Amino acid sequence: MKKMGCNEIRKAFSDFFESKEHYIGKSSSLIPKNDKSLLLINSGMAPLKNYFSGVEVPPKNRMSTVQKCIRTGDIENVGKTARHGTFFEMMGNFSFGDYFKEDAIKWAWEFVTEHLHIPEEKIWVTVYLDDDEARDLWLKHTSIPAERIVRLGKDDNFWEIGLGPCGPCSEMYYDRGEEYGCGSPDCKPGCDCDRYLEFWNLVFTQFDRQEDGSYPALEHKNIDTGMGLERMGCIMQDVDNIFEVDTIRAIIDEIEKISGVKYGEDHNKDVSIRIITDHIRATSFMIA
Ligand code: SER
Numbered sequence: 001m002k003k004m005g006c007n008e009i010r011k012a013f014s015d016f017f018e019s020k021e022h023y024i025g026k027s028s029s030l031i032p033k034n035d036k037s038l039l040l041i042n043s044g045m046a047p048l049k050n051y052f053s054g055v056e057v058p059p060k061n062r063m064s065t066v067q068k069c070i071r072t073g074d075i076e077n078v079g080k081t082a083r084h085g086t087f088f089e090m091m092g093n094f095s096f097g098d099y100f101k102e103d104a105i106k107w108a109w110e111f112v113t114e115h116l117h118i119p120e121e122k123i124w125v126t127v128y129l130d131d132d133e134a135r136d137l138w139l140k141h142t143s144i145p146a147e148r149i150v151r152l153g154k155d156d157n158f159w160e161i162g163l164g165p166c167g168p169c170s171e172m173y174y175d176r177g178e179e180y181g182c183g184s185p186d187c188k189p190g191c192d193c194d195r196y197l198e199f200w201n202l203v204f205t206q207f208d209r210q211e212d213g214s215y216p217a218l219e220h221k222n223i224d225t226g227m228g229l230e231r232m233g234c235i236m237q238d239v240d241n242i243f244e245v246d247t248i249r250a251i252i253d254e255i256e257k258i259s260g261v262k263y264g265e266d267h268n269k270d271v272s273i274r275i276i277t278d279h280i281r282a283t284s285f286m287i288a
Contacts, residue, residue, distance in 0.1 A: 001117050006233040006247040009116070010066050013091040013227070016111050017064035022093060025065040030286055037162030040070040040286070044092030045165065045203070045224040051096045052165035052205055052222050061098040066091045066229065068285055079274035082180070082194040082234065082241035087282035089229040097220030102137055104202050104223045108172060109142040112200070116236065122175050124148045124189045124196060128157040128168035134204070138170070152190050159203040165218060166209050172200040174235050199235060200227040243274045251277045 004012070014024050028047035032038045041047055044067040050056035051063075067090045077084040093107070112118050120143055127134040129151050138144050151157075152171075160166035173189040173196040181187050181195035189196040205222040207215040233245035243252060252263050255273050263273050 001119060001236065003238075004116070004233075004236040006229055006245055009232050009236060010089070010091065010229055012115055013111070014064060014066065016107075016115055017062075017093045020062070020093075020107060022062045022064040023058070023060035025059070025063050027065060027067045027089075030068055030070055035162070037164070040072070041067065042069050042071050042161060043067070043224075044069070044090040044226050045094065045205070046161070048094060048224075049164045051094070052218065052224070053208060054097075054219050058096050061096045062094065063096070064091075064093045070282055070286065078278045079243075079271040083197055083228075083231055085230060085242055085278050085281070087278065087285055088231075088242075090226045091229055091232075092224065092226045094225070095223035097222060100221050100223060101134055101202075101204055102141070104204075104225060105134070105137045105170070106141045108200055108202055108225065109144075112172065116232070118174065118235065120144070124150065124173040124175060126150045126152045126157055126171045126173065126189050128170070129153055131157075131168050131170070131204075134168075134170045150189050156190050159201065159205075159224070160209050163209050163211060165205045165222065165224070166207050166215070167203055167205040167222075169201050169203040171198050171202070173198050176235075197231060197235065199231050201225060241274065243277050248277065248281070251280055 018024055030041050032041055038046060044065055051058040069088055069090050070086055072086055074084040075086055078086055113120055125138050125144055135149055138149055157169050159169045176195055176197055182193035187195055203224040205224045206218055208218050209215055230242035230245055234242050237245055239245055252273055255276055256263055261269050263270055
């Protein structure tokens with residue numbers, strides 16, 4: 001696996017989906033427009049909800065973006081785990097009534113194995129409980145063996161946030177090895193420890209969550225995928241956590257200079273430095 005900087009990964013993602021005839025859109029502001037169900041943009045799909053529901057016409061029925069996101073729900077984990085940040089960039093490809101599960105799965109596999117050159121044996125996949133269709137597509141179009149496909153429930157494999165477009169999902173994980181694991185015999189994708197790192201969520205957006213809690217079907221089926229840039233950087237650069245990737249590490253270095261505290265010598269101080277790093281990024285982008 002070749003080392004890749006975060007700027008290279010971002011570009012490789014956009015170039016790949018451009019080659020698959022996607023319109024390459026810009027990141028929207030972190031402040032949602034006309035969406036009272038969200039305080040801040042938390043995913044690539046959030047600013048595109050009206051394209052999924054058909055209220056607005058997209059520039060093209062397949063699109064790709066790298067979206068700035070804030071996710072406050074994970075704030076207590078920031079700095080403590082390898083993978084959580086309140087601010088991150090989400091690379092995504094979207095289909096508005098165009099391609100569905102089959103192409104989404106095929107392309108995800110192609111990008112990860114042929115463009116990022118992630119070793120196939122390190123990849124695990126999850127599918128929603130009874131989504132046999134997704135499981136069969138993974139088996140048919142990729143070399144992933146059945147024993148590395150795990151079924152998970154609504155908490156992990158059903159994407160919904162606020163109201164509107166939502167649906168079951170299938171996630172790709174990278175096995176970082178036993179040294180990152182919790183040692184439990186049940187440790188597998190979905191475990192809270194840092195061994196299996198979820199890096200790409202493929203959502204099969206087909207329902208429209210209403211205020212009354214119902215889930216009517218959307219007029220057409222869609223795709224919404226999201227890959228965390230910093231998590232992919234962590235994998236491609238083989239560093240311990242998302243704050244040590246090439247584009248973020250400079251903030252840690254600056255905090256060391258200002259505080260006089262050395263990173264990497266004391267666990268609790270490292271957690272604090274990572275929290276400060278995260279909050280500097282999040283507040284800078286929110287202000288901007
Ligand atoms: N909406 C999904 C997520 O944010 C996939 O993009 O994980």
